Amino acid sequence: MKPPPAPNAFRIILVLLCVAACAWAAPVRLGMVGLEHDGAGPFLTALRGRTEAKLAGIVETNRDLIDHYQSLYGLGPELFYTNFADLLARAHPEAVISFTRTVDHAAVVQECAAAGLDVMLEKPLAINLADARKIAAAARKDAIDVLVDYETTWQPAYRSVFDLVRGQHIIGPVRQLVVRAGHRGPKEIGCSTNFLEWLTDPAQSGGGALVDFGCYGADLETWMMEGRRPLAVVAAVQQIKPEVYPKVDDQATIILEYPGAQGIIQASWNAPYDVRALEVFGRQGYALAPQGDLVRVRKAGAAESEFTVSPPAGAAPEDEISYFVAVARKQKHPEGLCSLEINLTVMEILDAARESVQTGRRIELPQAAPAQ
Numbered sequence: 001m002k003p004p005p006a007p008n009a010f011r012i013i014l015v016l017l018c019v020a021a022c023a024w025a026a027p028v029r030l031g032m033v034g035l036e037h038d039g040a041g042p043f044l045t046a047l048r049g050r051t052e053a054k055l056a057g058i059v060e061t062n063r064d065l066i067d068h069y070q071s072l073y074g075l076g077p078e079l080f081y082t083n084f085a086d087l088l089a090r091a092h093p094e095a096v097i098s099f100t101r102t103v104d105h106a107a108v109v110q111e112c113a114a115a116g117l118d119v120m121l122e123k124p125l126a127i128n129l130a131d132a133r134k135i136a137a138a139a140r141k142d143a144i145d146v147l148v149d150y151e152t153t154w155q156p157a158y159r160s161v162f163d164l165v166r167g168q169h170i171i172g173p174v175r176q177l178v179v180r181a182g183h184r185g186p187k188e189i190g191c192s193t194n195f196l197e198w199l200t201d202p203a204q205s206g207g208g209a210l211v212d213f214g215c216y217g218a219d220l221e222t223w224m225m226e227g228r229r230p231l232a233v234v235a236a237v238q239q240i241k242p243e244v245y246p247k248v249d250d251q252a253t254i255i256l257e258y259p260g261a262q263g264i265i266q267a268s269w270n271a272p273y274d275v276r277a278l279e280v281f282g283r284q285g286y287a288l289a290p291q292g293d294l295v296r297v298r299k300a301g302a303a304e305s306e307f308t309v310s311p312p313a314g315a316a317p318e319d320e321i322s323y324f325v326a327v328a329r330k331q332k333h334p335e336g337l338c339s340l341e342i343n344l345t346v347m348e349i350l351d352a353a354r355e356s357v358q359t360g361r362r363i364e365l366p367q368a369a370p371a372q
Contacts, residue, residue: 028325029056031093031117033084033108034100035065038195039122039149043097043320044073052325057081057091065194084111093117095328097149102211103204106131106138113142120147120324124215124350125343127206132347136340145327146340147320150219152276153337154319155292156309161278162224164287164297171282171299174261177224178279179217182209182268187244189274200245208248209267210237210357211350217265218346220278221256223337229345230256230263232364235353240270254353257362 030053047055059081060066066080081087097120098108105126112119125148126132139146152158164170183189186199198204205211233256237249251270256263278289285299298304326332352363
């Protein structure tokens, strides 16, 4: 005896489930806006062979950059567009990642928001707090997600330290945070001429090491302090290599004052090696991440322990592409280090740090209103 046919409603549900499954299985079409940031190259490399995302098109007008990336990655001319409107009309992106100059971030987000497209930006969020608030306003108005991409977001040691400190509370109340972030300098490590031209121009990048690496510290420390903004900010900068970087600082220290705790950010284009080190000291011990896959922990009265952190066996490591795809598919809402909320506070800190440098004063931050 044959079973009775499924009711129409049940059939409709099955069809909708199949359609949703197919949509999620299909790669998300990612549009790129700009090739002016050297992070564009590693992103294109990481995109090769991925099944969850594909390149829909690139907006760029600089012929030298277009030729460079075409020759390096075998990109066909059909992938390139001279403006955002053409990218939308002909390439139909489902989300956008930007590799423009920092000064252009607000304009990119406003265009993406008007089109209803989620967008991921290279760090920092914006050139200043005023532009950051424009980004937040556009994101709220058109209900899109904005992510800020830091390499530290995807490295497991920092998340492990957060869990030890905030999840397991193994070191007690936090008393001091230290982040050291830097390298030998953008010119010294071989950044492209085009990238150097705007990265070392404060009108286009916001500043030197204070912004370029200070944002890492502000991001990590705001996250570790569970989103709380500091009471006050004090900063000092130096130009150790004025002959190389005549327009910007190449070394900076920022001090954040919290109730019962202090944050220290050391940002440098003079470090002897590439460093992103997080140290959290509590009343009962410390948790350190000297690099992205290594954690050191010590509790009062005990010896230090050290362990490496890696994804579980058989699990693919989470990175900016997989995370952004999940956001674009509405499977995730941005949280933590890459979130808009955390990065609005980052921009408050950086603006206050620049003001402290200019005035020589301790800059108090408002505590009542949210950082929007």
